[in-house]
Amino acid sequence: MKNILIIDDEVNVALLLSKFLTRNGFNITTASSGAIAFEHLKNQSFNLVLCDYRLEDTDGREILKRIKAEYPQTGVIIITGYSDIKMAVELIKLGAYDYITKPLYPDEILSTINKALEMQTALMDNTSETATTSGESKTPKKQIASQDFVIGSSRASKELVHQIELVAPTNYSVIIIGESGTGKESVAKSIHMNSNRRDKPFIAMDCGSLTKELAGSEFFGHEKGSFTGAMNTKIGHFELANGGTLFLDEIANLSYDIQAALLRTVQERKVRRIGGTKEIDLDVRIIIATNENLQEAIRAGKFREDLYHRFNEFSINMPPLRERGKDIILMAEHFLQAANEELGRNVSRFSPEVIESLLSYRWQGNIRELKNVIRRAALLTEGGEVQAKALPLEISTYTKGVSVYDNAPSYHNNETPAPPAPPRHDLKNAAMEAEYETILRVLREVNFNKTKAAAILNIDRKTLYNKMKANNLDK
Incomplete structure (x- = not known):
C-alpha cells in the first residue's frame, strides 16, 4: 500500500482528500503545517506528498525544495487555489511532479496521483543505480540498470552488452528491436545508466496504450483551458525527460498524425505545449522499442520513413531467450534469488529435471515469461530445491520441442478430462x-x-x- 502525506491547513480539504484516497487503497497521513509534515517525514517513509502552496508557516515552494534535498525519492504534487503558469514551470523545475489548482476533481486527482507514483518508481530505479557510484571515480562503471537485466555468458548476450557499451556514451538515438518480453526497456535503462545523462531523468512511455486524443497531451503537455477537460497545465513527457532519456515503447502503434508532430519535435529539438505559444528548448536522448518490423510498416504506409531515419542512428536487435542457451539458467537463478527476497524463502537450486525443462522450453514470452514462472515456482516450493511439479505442466513436460499438450487431453482444475483427440486423417x-x-x-x-x-x-x-x-x- 502506497503512503501519501497530505499537507494542508484547511482541515475540511485535508479530511475530504484523506477519505477519498483511503477509499482508493492509499495509506494517508495529514499535516496542517510544514513543521508537522517534516515530523511525519522523519518518522515514516512516504511515496508521495500532496502539498497546498499557501500554508501558515511556510509555502509549497520551500517544502518542495526541502523534500527534494532531504527525501529525494518522495514525489511531490503542489495544490493551490489559483493558477500561475510561471509558478508552475518553476515548481516543475524544482522537482514537483505536477501542479493542480482548486477546485479539486476526484478523477483528476486520482489520475495525477497514479501517474506520479508510476513516474516516481522509474526515478527511484535510476536513483538507486546511480547511488552505488556516488563518491567514487567519475569514470562510468558498467552498471545493471534493471533487476531484469542479467549479463549472460552466451555469444548473443556478450554481443548485446558490447553494443550497449558502444552506444551508451554517445547521444545517438537508438531503435531496440525484439520480441515482446525480451527486456527492451531494461536495455534502454542500461544505455541511460551508462551514459553521461545517468543523473538525469529516464522517462518511459508505453505508446501502445495511448489513444490518438491523449497522445499529443502526453508527449507535449498542454496549457490549462486549451481543450475541453484541460483543467490544469500539464507537463509533457518530453519536458519531463529534458536533459535525460525518453524511452518510447511500442512506437509503431502511434497514429500517423502524432508521428508528424513527433518528427517536428525531434528535428527542431523544441516542444510547444498544446494551446501554448512558447517553444521550450529540448536536450533529450530518444530510445525507441518495437516488436514490429518498421520497414514493413513503412511500406504499408503505417509509419513515416523520415521519422524512422531520425530514430535509426543506431539499432540493437534483442535476441529471444530461446537463443541464449545456458543464460536461461543464469537468469532463472537471478529471478529465484529475487523471489526469495520477496517471499522470505530460502530456495537455493533447481533439480536436474527442472534445468532440463527450462533449457528445452521455447519461451515464447521470453524473459518476462521466465521471471513469472520462477516466481511461481518459488512460491510453490517448500524445501530448498525447485522440483518439476512446481513448474507449469506445459513447461515440465516440454522436451525436444514436444509438450504433453500436443498429444494428451487437458485437465483444468476439477473438470472432466477431455476425450482423446480424433484421428487427423479427414x-x-x-x-x-x-x-x-x-x-x-x-x-x-x-x-x-x-x-x-x-x-x-x-x-x-x-x-x-x-x-x-x-x-x-x-x-
Missing part, C-alpha cells in the same frame, strides 16, 4: 488444425493483441475469442 480435422495454426501464428505476430489479430483474420473480436476458446488458445 478433411474436417485437417481444416481445424489449419485454423488453429493460422490463429496461433497471427496472435504471435501481433504479440497476442486480439484487436489486431481479429482485423488481420477478417473476423470480429467475439468470433476470435470463441475460436481461441475452441482451440484452447485462451489458456
Whole structure:
C-alpha cells in the first residue's frame, strides 16, 4: 500500500482528500503545517506528498525544495487555489511532479496521483543505480540498470552488452528491436545508466496504450483551458525527460498524425505545449522499442520513413531467450534469488529435471515469461530445491520441442478430462488444425493483441475469442 502525506491547513480539504484516497487503497497521513509534515517525514517513509502552496508557516515552494534535498525519492504534487503558469514551470523545475489548482476533481486527482507514483518508481530505479557510484571515480562503471537485466555468458548476450557499451556514451538515438518480453526497456535503462545523462531523468512511455486524443497531451503537455477537460497545465513527457532519456515503447502503434508532430519535435529539438505559444528548448536522448518490423510498416504506409531515419542512428536487435542457451539458467537463478527476497524463502537450486525443462522450453514470452514462472515456482516450493511439479505442466513436460499438450487431453482444475483427440486423417480435422495454426501464428505476430489479430483474420473480436476458446488458445 502506497503512503501519501497530505499537507494542508484547511482541515475540511485535508479530511475530504484523506477519505477519498483511503477509499482508493492509499495509506494517508495529514499535516496542517510544514513543521508537522517534516515530523511525519522523519518518522515514516512516504511515496508521495500532496502539498497546498499557501500554508501558515511556510509555502509549497520551500517544502518542495526541502523534500527534494532531504527525501529525494518522495514525489511531490503542489495544490493551490489559483493558477500561475510561471509558478508552475518553476515548481516543475524544482522537482514537483505536477501542479493542480482548486477546485479539486476526484478523477483528476486520482489520475495525477497514479501517474506520479508510476513516474516516481522509474526515478527511484535510476536513483538507486546511480547511488552505488556516488563518491567514487567519475569514470562510468558498467552498471545493471534493471533487476531484469542479467549479463549472460552466451555469444548473443556478450554481443548485446558490447553494443550497449558502444552506444551508451554517445547521444545517438537508438531503435531496440525484439520480441515482446525480451527486456527492451531494461536495455534502454542500461544505455541511460551508462551514459553521461545517468543523473538525469529516464522517462518511459508505453505508446501502445495511448489513444490518438491523449497522445499529443502526453508527449507535449498542454496549457490549462486549451481543450475541453484541460483543467490544469500539464507537463509533457518530453519536458519531463529534458536533459535525460525518453524511452518510447511500442512506437509503431502511434497514429500517423502524432508521428508528424513527433518528427517536428525531434528535428527542431523544441516542444510547444498544446494551446501554448512558447517553444521550450529540448536536450533529450530518444530510445525507441518495437516488436514490429518498421520497414514493413513503412511500406504499408503505417509509419513515416523520415521519422524512422531520425530514430535509426543506431539499432540493437534483442535476441529471444530461446537463443541464449545456458543464460536461461543464469537468469532463472537471478529471478529465484529475487523471489526469495520477496517471499522470505530460502530456495537455493533447481533439480536436474527442472534445468532440463527450462533449457528445452521455447519461451515464447521470453524473459518476462521466465521471471513469472520462477516466481511461481518459488512460491510453490517448500524445501530448498525447485522440483518439476512446481513448474507449469506445459513447461515440465516440454522436451525436444514436444509438450504433453500436443498429444494428451487437458485437465483444468476439477473438470472432466477431455476425450482423446480424433484421428487427423479427414478433411474436417485437417481444416481445424489449419485454423488453429493460422490463429496461433497471427496472435504471435501481433504479440497476442486480439484487436489486431481479429482485423488481420477478417473476423470480429467475439468470433476470435470463441475460436481461441475452441482451440484452447485462451489458456
